[in-house]
Amino acid sequence: MYEHDVIVVGAGGAGLRAAIAAHEAGADVAMVTKLHPVRSHTGAAEGGINAALQEGDDWELHAYDTMKGSDYLGDAPAVETLAQDAPEETINLEHWGMPFSREEDGRVSQRPFGGLSYPRTTYAGAETGHHLLHTMYEQVVKRGIQVYDEWYVMNLATTDEADPNDRECHGVVAYDVQSGTIEGFKANQGVVLATGGPGQAFDHTTNAVSCTGDGHAMAYRAGAPLEDMEFIQFHPTSLPSTGVLISEGVRGEGGILYNSEGERFMFEHGYANNSGELASRDVVARAELTEVDEGRGVEDEYVHLDMRHLGEDRIMDRLENILHLAEDFEGVDGLVEPMPVKPGQHYAMGGIEVDENGQTCVDGLYAAGECACVSVHGGNRLGGNALPELIVFGKRAGRHAAGDDLGEPKIRTGYGDDVEDETETELPVAPGEAGLDATGGVAADGGVTADPEGILERTVETARERVDRLMDKEDGVQHAEIRAKLQKAMTDYVNVFRTEEGVKKALEIIRECRQEYQDVYVDDPSRTFNTDLQQTIETRNLIDVAESIALGALVRDEFRGAHWRKEHQERKDEEWLKHTLISWDDGEPSIFYRPVILEGQNKTYEPKERSY
Amino acid sequence: MSTQQAEPESQEAPEDPEMKGAESPAAEEQKGGGMVEEHAEKEAELEGETVHIKVFRYDPEVADKQEPRFDDFHVPFTKGMTVLDSVMYARDEYDSSLTFRHSCRQAVCGSDAFFVNGKQRLGCKTQISDLEQPVRIEPLPHQEVVKDLVVDMDHFYDQMHAVEPYFQDEDTPETDALEEQRQSPENREKIKMSSRCIWCGACMSSCNIAAGDNEYLGPAAINKAYKFAMDDREGEEIKEHRLRILEQEHGVWRCQTQFSCTEVCPKDIPLTEHIQELKREAVKKNLKFW
Numbered sequence: 001m002y003e004h005d006v007i008v009v010g011a012g013g014a015g016l017r018a019a020i021a022a023h024e025a026g027a028d029v030a031m032v033t034k035l036h037p038v039r040s041h042t043g044a045a046e047g048g049i050n051a052a053l054q055e056g057d058d059w060e061l062h063a064y065d066t067m068k069g070s071d072y073l074g075d076a077p078a079v080e081t082l083a084q085d086a087p088e089e090t091i092n093l094e095h096w097g098m099p100f101s102r103e104e105d106g107r108v109s110q111r112p113f114g115g116l117s118y119p120r121t122t123y124a125g126a127e128t129g130h131h132l133l134h135t136m137y138e139q140v141v142k143r144g145i146q147v148y149d150e151w152y153v154m155n156l157a158t159t160d161e162a163d164p165n166d167r168e169c170h171g172v173v174a175y176d177v178q179s180g181t182i183e184g185f186k187a188n189q190g191v192v193l194a195t196g197g198p199g200q201a202f203d204h205t206t207n208a209v210s211c212t213g214d215g216h217a218m219a220y221r222a223g224a225p226l227e228d229m230e231f232i233q234f235h236p237t238s239l240p241s242t243g244v245l246i247s248e249g250v251r252g253e254g255g256i257l258y259n260s261e262g263e264r265f266m267f268e269h270g271y272a273n274n275s276g277e278l279a280s281r282d283v284v285a286r287a288e289l290t291e292v293d294e295g296r297g298v299e300d301e302y303v304h305l306d307m308r309h310l311g312e313d314r315i316m317d318r319l320e321n322i323l324h325l326a327e328d329f330e331g332v333d334g335l336v337e338p339m340p341v342k343p344g345q346h347y348a349m350g351g352i353e354v355d356e357n358g359q360t361c362v363d364g365l366y367a368a369g370e371c372a373c374v375s376v377h378g379g380n381r382l383g384g385n386a387l388p389e390l391i392v393f394g395k396r397a398g399r400h401a402a403g404d405d406l407g408e409p410k411i412r413t414g415y416g417d418d419v420e421d422e423t424e425t426e427l428p429v430a431p432g433e434a435g436l437d438a439t440g441g442v443a444a445d446g447g448v449t450a451d452p453e454g455i456l457e458r459t460v461e462t463a464r465e466r467v468d469r470l471m472d473k474e475d476g477v478q479h480a481e482i483r484a485k486l487q488k489a490m491t492d493y494v495n496v497f498r499t500e501e502g503v504k505k506a507l508e509i510i511r512e513c514r515q516e517y518q519d520v521y522v523d524d525p526s527r528t529f530n531t532d533l534q535q536t537i538e539t540r541n542l543i544d545v546a547e548s549i550a551l552g553a554l555v556r557d558e559f560r561g562a563h564w565r566k567e568h569q570e571r572k573d574e575e576w577l578k579h580t581l582i583s584w585d586d587g588e589p590s591i592f593y594r595p596v597i598l599e600g601q602n603k604t605y606e607p608k609e610r611s612y
Numbered sequence: 613m614s615t616q617q618a619e620p621e622s623q624e625a626p627e628d629p630e631m632k633g634a635e636s637p638a639a640e641e642q643k644g645g646g647m648v649e650e651h652a653e654k655e656a657e658l659e660g661e662t663v664h665i666k667v668f669r670y671d672p673e674v675a676d677k678q679e680p681r682f683d684d685f686h687v688p689f690t691k692g693m694t695v696l697d698s699v700m701y702a703r704d705e706y707d708s709s710l711t712f713r714h715s716c717r718q719a720v721c722g723s724d725a726f727f728v729n730g731k732q733r734l735g736c737k738t739q740i741s742d743l744e745q746p747v748r749i750e751p752l753p754h755q756e757v758v759k760d761l762v763v764d765m766d767h768f769y770d771q772m773h774a775v776e777p778y779f780q781d782e783d784t785p786e787t788d789a790l791e792e793q794r795q796s797p798e799n800r801e802k803i804k805m806s807s808r809c810i811w812c813g814a815c816m817s818s819c820n821i822a823a824g825d826n827e828y829l830g831p832a833a834i835n836k837a838y839k840f841a842m843d844d845r846e847g848e849e850i851k852e853h854r855l856r857i858l859e860q861e862h863g864v865w866r867c868q869t870q871f872s873c874t875e876v877c878p879k880d881i882p883l884t885e886h887i888q889e890l891k892r893e894a895v896k897k898n899l900k901f902w
Contacts, residue, residue: 036765038811039713039721053790087790094792097779097845099800099807106794130720131807138778178758208715241692244718325718328737330692331651480704524709526673529759532708 001456004030004146006401007172007187008194009153009215012040013129013387014369015194016136017394018358018401022192023143025402031145032174032185034152034210034534037137041196041208042390045129046247046321047113048121049093049391050384051086054110057118059083063600066385069115069280070349070378071561072577072607073228076600077410078356078374081396086388089395090122098135100124101318111318112252113383115280115612119252121384126247126321132387148185150177152534153214154466156191156222157184157459158362159450164223164583165414169365170452173463177534180527182464184456190364190401193219193352194394197370200538201546202345202495203487206238206245215371217541219352220548224360225414225583225592227373228350229545230552230563233381234496236284238344240302244329246322246341248383251277253318255307257288258338259296265303272612279612282380282562285343285496292342304338343496347386349377349562350552353413353581357406358397361414368397374411375579378596379561411597415583420593425555428504429511431547432588470536473521479532479539482520486513486539486546494550499566503554510547517543548589552580555591573607654741655691662686664746665698667710671759674709680757682748683707689740696724696735699749699761712761719878722810725817726761727753732814732876752817768813771830775837775857780850799844806839806886808879815873815883827862831873831883834864838886841893852897859894867891 006022008015011033022029031037052062062083067074090108094100100108101123112119124131140147151174158169171186195215199207220226236257237246251257257277259265266272271287272279279287288303297303307315307322312335315323326334351373358366358374369390376389400406412418450458489509493502517540524532558572559565578593598605665685671677685702687693696714703710713723717736724735727750729743740747755763787793815831816822822830829837840846841854858864864887873883 039723043720044716102797102800142778210715526671528673529762531711
C-alpha cells in the first residue's frame with residue numbers, strides 16, 4: 001500500500017495545477033495517472049485562456065459574458081471566482097515560462113473568441129493546451145512531486161454510510177498497467193479527481209480515446225451526484241472523418257463558414273445577425289446541422305470553413321497548427337482551399353457536483369476540471385473558458401485538500417433540505433439495476449467503525465476479485481462491441497438535436513449495454529500491459545456516464561444552451577433555473593434538483609434572451 | 613519483467629513474397645502542394661480493398677508470444693485511414709490482445725510512435741494509403757519492448773528530466789503577480805519550434821549515437837534544454853548553467869549530425885540544427901570541449 005497526504009487522480013491541466021497547489025500548501029502529494037502526464041488530453045486544447053488582462057476589460061465583463069453564455073445556468077459564485085482569479089493564474093503560467101504568443105511590445109497577445117464582449121483570449125499559437133500542459137508538468141518535475149504514471153485508478157476507497165453526505169474517502173485503488181499489480185493508495189487528507197471529460201460516450205468526438213469518464217463514474221458510485229450531465233457541447237468545427245478539432249481561433253481570427261451554395265449562412269440565413277461565426281458554440285453547431293438538414297451541406301454532411309483570406313503570414317503566425325491538422329487528417333491544404341467541418345462532441349459542461357473549493361458531498365473527495373461541475377459553464381461553455389477553469393479550480397481543490405482554509409463555500413453539494421425532490425418524468429426502462437455486481441461500488445465494512453487502512457484493504461480485495469473474474473471468464477461479450485453500440489446510440493439519439501422518442505430509445509439501448517456487460521470477458525490472458533482489461537473497465541464507466549447524460553436530457557423538457565429539445569423550443573425560466581442532479585442510490589439513479597445561484601458579489605444576473 | 617530488445621536489423625527476412633522491404637527514407641514524400649492530390653489518387657485506388665498489415669507481437673507472459681513474431685491482418689480500407697486506425701480495427705475486430713499506446717489521435721499526445729515500414733512515425737498522422745503494402749508495424753527500435761508495440765519509455769523520460777526541464781527565473785527581476793515578463797515576438801519565434809516537442813521518442817529511437825551510448829542525453833532532451841537556454845526570459849547565469857549540463861561528456865558533442873532525428877520528427881523540429889547551435893554557444897562561452 002502506498003500512502004500520501006493528497007492523491008491526485010489524473011495529470012492533465014487540473015490535476016497538475018491541483019498537485020502543485022497542494023505541494024505548495026505543504027502536503028505530500030502524489031499523482032496517479034493512467035497515461036503519462038504529458039499525454040493528457042489537455043494537450044489537445046487549441047484556442048486559449050480567457051482572462052481579463054488588459055485595460056478596458058475587467059473581471060465583471062468576463063463574468064457577465066460567462067453567465068450569458070451559460071444561458072443562466074452557471075452559479076454566480078463560481079463564475080465570478082473564475083473571472084476574478086483567471087488573470088493572476090494566467091500570468092502565473094507566464095512566470096513559469098509558458099510560451100504565449102506576444103505583441104510587439106513583448107506583452108502576451110489576446111484575441112477575440114465566440115460570445116466574448118472583449119478580445120480576452122490569451123493564447124500560444126493554436127496549441128495553447130500543449131504549452132499549458134507541458135509548462136505545468138515542468139513545474140511538477142521541478143518540485144519533485146511523485147507521479148505514478150500508467151497506473152489506472154479503478155475505484156475509490158470510501159465508507160458506506162447510508163447518506164453519502166456522511167461518507168468519507170480514504171484513497172483509491174489502482175492497477176499498474178505495465179505489470180498488472182493492483183494496489184491501494186491511501187490519502188490521509190484528500191483525493192482530487194481530475195480525470196477529464198467523458199467524450200468517448202459518443203462516436204464522433206474531439207476527445208482522446210482516454211476520455212472515458214472514469215472519475216465521473218467512480219464518484220457517482222461513491223455517492224457524489226452528477227450535475228447537469230445533459231449539457232454536452234458539440235464544437236462547430238471538427239474534421240468530418242476523425243473528429244479532430246479545428247480551433248475556434250480560426251473564426252476568432254476571421255475565418256468564415258459557407259454552405260454548399262457559397263452562402264455565408266450565419267448571416268444570410270439569420271442564425272446570428274450580429275456575431276455571425278462568433279456566436280456561441282451551441283448556436284453555430286445548430287446552424288451548421290440545419291444547413292445540412294435543409295440540403296445545403298457539402299456532400300450532405302458538412303460545411304466549409306474558409307481562412308484563406310487571412311493570408312499566409314497571419315495563418316502561419318497564429319494558426320499554423322490548424323494547417324497541419326487539416327493536411328494530415330483531411331488531406332486539405334487550408335492555404336488554398338476551405339476546410340470541411342461539422343459539429344463534434346467536444347466538452348461536458350456537467351460533471352461531479354462540487355462547491356467552489358472543489359469538494360464533493362463525500363468528505364475528502366474533490367474534483368476539478370472537466371470531470372467536475374462547479375458550475376461555471378451552465379448550459380453552454382464559452383470557448384477559452386475551459387483552460388482558466390482548470391487552473392483556477394484545480395488550484396483551489398489542491399489547496400483545500402491540503403488543508404488551506406478557503407472559507408465557507410456558497411455552493412451547496414449533496415442531497416439536503418435545499419433540493420427539490422425527484423422528477424416525475426416517466427422513464428422508458430428502469431435504469432441502473434443490472435451490472436451492480438461489476439462495479440465494486442462503495443466499500444463494504446465501512447462506516448464509522450472501520451479504520452482507513454481496513455477500508456482500503458477491503459476495496460483492494462474487491463478490485464482484485466473483480467479483475468480475476470473478468471480474466472478467468474472464458475467467453476462472452478467483448479467490451480469493444482458494447483462500447484461501439486453505446487457510442488452509436490448516443491450519437492444517433494442524444495446529439496445536437498434531441499427528441500423525446502430518441503432519448504428514450506437511447507436509454508433502452510444503454511440498458512441493453514448494461515445487461516450485455518454482465519457477460520463481458522477479457523480475452524487477453526496476460527497481466528502485462530493488458531489494455532483489453534483496462535478498456536473493459538472503462539466501458540463500464542462509459543455506460544454509467546452515458547446513462548446520466550441521457551437521463552438528464554430526457555427530464556429537462558426545455559431548450560437551454562446546448563440542450564435542444566424538439567418538443568420544447570423555449571427556455572422555461574419559471575421551471576428550469578435549476579441544476580439536474582443524478583445520484584447513484586442503492587444501485588440505481590435517482591434524480592433531484594437544486595436552484596441556480598444567480599446572486600453575485602455586487603449584482604444579480606437577470607436572465608435575458610440570448611441573442612448574438 | 614523480462615523484456616525483448618527490438619532490433620530491426622536482426623529480424624528475419626520476411627516470408628511474404630509480396631513484401632518489398634523497408635521503404636527508403638529518400639522515397640518519403642515531402643510536404644507540398646502536390647501531396648494532397650497524390651494522396652487522393654492513392655485513396656481512390658484503395659476504395660473497397662483491404663490493407664495488409666504485418667504487426668510485431670511479443671508478450672513475455674504468453675507462451676506462444678514469448679518468441680517474437682509478426683501477425684498478418686487484412687483490414688478494410690476506409691477513406692483517410694491512418695496506421696493507428698488500422699491497428700485499432702485489428703484489435704477491436706480480430707484480436708483484442710493486440711497492444712499499443714494511443715490516446716489523442718491528433719498528433720499531440722505523442723504516445724503512438726511506431727516503426728512503420730522502417731521509419732519512426734506517429735501512427736495517427738500517417739495515412740495508410742501513402743505506404744507500400746504490406747505495411748510493417750513494429751515497436752520503436754533501440755528501446756525495450758514491454759509487449760507488442762509498447763516500449764519502455766523510462767530511459768527517455770530520465771534523459772528528459774536530466775536537463776532540468778523547467779523554467780528557472782531566479783535571475784530575472786521580480787514581477788508583480790499581474791505583470792508578465794516581456795518577451796519579444798522574435799525571441800518567442802526563436803524558441804517556437806523547440807517548444808512543440810510531444811515527447812514521442814521517435815528522434816531518440818532513430819539516433820545511432822543514442823543506440824550506442826546509453827548516457828547520451830539525446831536529441832529530445834537537448835532540444836528541451838534549447839527551449840530554455842534560448843529563452844531571453846531566463847537570466848545569463850542560468851543559461852550558463854544549462855550550457856554546462858549540455859556540454860558534458862554525453863551531451864551535445866556526441867551528436868554526429870546525421871540528421872536522423874530531424875528527419876523523423878513528426879513536429880518538424882530542426883533538432884540537429886538546435887544541437888549545433890548549442891555547440892556554437894558552448895564554444896563562444898569557452899566551455900569545456902570534449
